[in-house]
Amino acid sequence: MENLKEFNVDGTVYKTEVTKKFENRKAWERPNPKHLKSFIPGTIVEIFVKEGQEVKAGESLMILEAMKMKNQIEMPFDGVIKKIHVEEGVKVPNKMLMVEIE
Amino acid sequence: MSLKRNILDLRKRKEKVLQGGGEKAIQKQVAMGKLTARERVTSILDEDSFHEYDLFVEHEARDFGMEKKQLHGDGVIIGTGTIYGEPVCIFAQDFTVAGGSLGLMHARKITKIMDHALKMRVPLIGINDSGGARIQEGVNSLAGYGEIFFRNTLASGVIPQLSVILGPCAGGAVYSPALTDFVFVVENISKMFITGPEVIKTVLGEEISMEELGGARVHSEITGNAHFYAQSEYECFEQIKKLLTFIPWHNGKKAKAFPPKPPKPEYKIEEIVPADPTQPYDIRNVIKAISDDSDFFEIMENFAKNIVIGFGRMNGETVGFVANQPMVLAGVLDCDSSDKAARFIRYCDSFNIPIVTLEDMPGYLPGVDQEHMGVIRHGAKILYAYSEATVPKITVIIRKAYGGGYIAMNSRHMKADFMFAWPTAEIAVMGPEGAANIIFRKEIMNAEDPEAMRKEKVAEYKEKFANPYVAAAKGYIDTVIEPEETRNMLLHSIEVSNNKVDRRPEKKHGIPPF
Numbered sequence A: 001m002e003n004l005k006e007f008n009v010d011g012t013v014y015k016t017e018v019t020k021k022f023e024n025r026k027a028w029e030r031p032n033p034k035h036l037k038s039f040i041p042g043t044i045v046e047i048f049v050k051e052g053q054e055v056k057a058g059e060s061l062m063i064l065e066a067m068k069m070k071n072q073i074e075m076p077f078d079g080v081i082k083k084i085h086v087e088e089g090v091k092v093p094n095k096m097l098m099v100e101i102e
Numbered sequence B: 001m002s003l004k005r006n007i008l009d010l011r012k013r014k015e016k017v018l019q020g021g022g023e024k025a026i027q028k029q030v031a032m033g034k035l036t037a038r039e040r041v042t043s044i045l046d047e048d049s050f051h052e053y054d055l056f057v058e059h060e061a062r063d064f065g066m067e068k069k070q071l072h073g074d075g076v077i078i079g080t081g082t083i084y085g086e087p088v089c090i091f092a093q094d095f096t097v098a099g100g101s102l103g104l105m106h107a108r109k110i111t112k113i114m115d116h117a118l119k120m121r122v123p124l125i126g127i128n129d130s131g132g133a134r135i136q137e138g139v140n141s142l143a144g145y146g147e148i149f150f151r152n153t154l155a156s157g158v159i160p161q162l163s164v165i166l167g168p169c170a171g172g173a174v175y176s177p178a179l180t181d182f183v184f185v186v187e188n189i190s191k192m193f194i195t196g197p198e199v200i201k202t203v204l205g206e207e208i209s210m211e212e213l214g215g216a217r218v219h220s221e222i223t224g225n226a227h228f229y230a231q232s233e234y235e236c237f238e239q240i241k242k243l244l245t246f247i248p249w250h251n252g253k254k255a256k257a258f259p260p261k262p263p264k265p266e267y268k269i270e271e272i273v274p275a276d277p278t279q280p281y282d283i284r285n286v287i288k289a290i291s292d293d294s295d296f297f298e299i300m301e302n303f304a305k306n307i308v309i310g311f312g313r314m315n316g317e318t319v320g321f322v323a324n325q326p327m328v329l330a331g332v333l334d335c336d337s338s339d340k341a342a343r344f345i346r347y348c349d350s351f352n353i354p355i356v357t358l359e360d361m362p363g364y365l366p367g368v369d370q371e372h373m374g375v376i377r378h379g380a381k382i383l384y385a386y387s388e389a390t391v392p393k394i395t396v397i398i399r400k401a402y403g404g405g406y407i408a409m410n411s412r413h414m415k416a417d418f419m420f421a422w423p424t425a426e427i428a429v430m431g432p433e434g435a436a437n438i439i440f441r442k443e444i445m446n447a448e449d450p451e452a453m454r455k456e457k458v459a460e461y462k463e464k465f466a467n468p469y470v471a472a473a474k475g476y477i478d479t480v481i482e483p484e485e486t487r488n489m490l491l492h493s494i495e496v497s498n499n500k501v502d503r504r505p506e507k508k509h510g511i512p513p514f
Helices: B004-018 B023-031 B037-044 B104-120 B139-155 B171-179 B197-204 B210-214 B216-223 B233-246 B283-290 B335-350 B368-373 B375-388 B403-408 B432-439 B441-446 B450-465 B469-473 B483-496
Strands: A005-009 A012-016 A035-037 A042-047 A060-066 A069-074 A079-084 A097-101 B051-053 B076-083 B086-093 B124-128 B161-165 B168-170 B182-186 B191-193 B228-230 B297-299 B307-314 B317-324 B355-361 B393-402 B418-421 B426-428
Touching: A012 B432, A060 A097, B037 B076, B037 B086, B037 B124, B037 B233, B051 B104, B076 B104, B076 B233, B086 B104, B104 B124, B104 B139, B124 B171, B139 B171, B161 B171, B161 B233, B168 B171, B171 B191, B182 B216, B182 B233, B191 B210, B197 B210, B210 B216, B216 B228, B228 B233, B233 B297, B233 B307, B283 B307, B283 B317, B283 B355, B283 B483, B307 B335, B307 B483, B317 B335, B317 B483, B335 B355, B335 B375, B355 B403, B368 B375, B375 B403, B393 B403, B393 B483, B403 B426, B418 B483, B426 B432, B426 B469, B432 B441, B432 B450, B441 B450
Parallel strands: B086 B124, B124 B161, B161 B182, B168 B191, B182 B228, B317 B355, B355 B393, B393 B418, B393 B426
Antiparallel strands: A005 A012, A035 A097, A042 A060, A060 A069, A079 A097, B051 B076, B076 B086, B297 B307, B307 B317
């Protein structure tokens, strides 16, 4: 037994090894509604808005093509585009920050 | 006229087929560090026991120039043979013939031997080494996969199905192994994935090697797809043969009994387990201290190591062990360990193997990631599997049995046949610290010295509830035993459970929380 660590379960501290998978787990973050993230890996084929532009809820911001499907990325609420982190033609992984809204 | 000419002609034809994809392709296979399909089959089976069928099968593809190509055996070898004198069915994809790609006739050969295995009630061993669907054969090749998956499902729980991944096994092809009971992988040779590095690179721009994406280590440590990991093909074959000594040939039989042997004297059960329930130890040593010849054959030893599963023997008969591992993550139950244990419990139940559960765990793993990954749904699998199982089920509580984990780990309430506890057992709704903090919250808060009061109350709770006697007083535990008595109690309880009859309500099938 190597690398014994302290491990708390319901208030009791146990001596134990931990797995790689456990150590690599991601800490939970409260989702920020002003951050639009990709929901599937794919390619940004077209962007319809510019930074600083006012956009109404439901308007299309861009098209994210994935698995042969062209997905419209919609504005979730009325607001201003603060920053766009992607360009037309780039490939995005899943859960990548694409647009910040104000 | 003599038969000689016909016989010579047959020999010549056979010889041609036996060359597989030819000298060059075989050289390539060897250069990849792989054995040929025929070498694999003959290495696994008893010497000279292999009999091959369908070696003259030819494909019927008529498009894309395929009509001019002759593919010996259509890229797969099927046949029957014996292992330790007992019959088995086997197929091996031959990568030297068109990359072992699966076309219509290739699939038909596989389903032929699968049908035979199911009908004759013998284990099926499938060796996978294939580039995937034969694109030129289009939907016929998809149909072929579908027919294989369907048969895997029909045979599940009737005959043992072993999948040996000795090369690429990609795309839809991965689902046949996934539907079988045991998957074997070999370092640097096995590669399993739905979409390969090429596609991932094109779609995502992410570069990853086959090994990093779906190599032997990945599937034995991270995904839990593989049950046995080996460094070489020969080591893998030994694992296959050893596994077959522990399991019955079909669900109407019991596993073969061996001459009983006592455990090795170096495993001293009392010295393995520390009295302090927060101190770790290797539960596998406890298993070795109670099983015949201290021989424990672990399954999925690199995945969800906080629970240990595998086969051993008691009094010469196979038992399945399910044991919390205090050495890793304090032995908690979580999504992965629940999956791992539940599937094994169902295997044992299907194949008439008594289950011995060794319990020492502080409960389910707390945390947002676990909750969001579905620890409720996954954790429920253990409850389902134990409740459903009607083979003899015996539990030994070694130290901690807290909360939901106590119920899940084959408790009396899941209809364990025998419940034993060591005097060190703590059977309680939760650990003393957590329980005292809740029950005595006000006293602790209002005390002059809250920390001293907390300690006092924890001690009070420990004294009262952190023992096996409260549960024993209710009959939830059958008896409290000394650690040294464990093996004898298990031998006896398995023996008296030999003719167990326990029926469940008749149904088509249940709806387990898959």
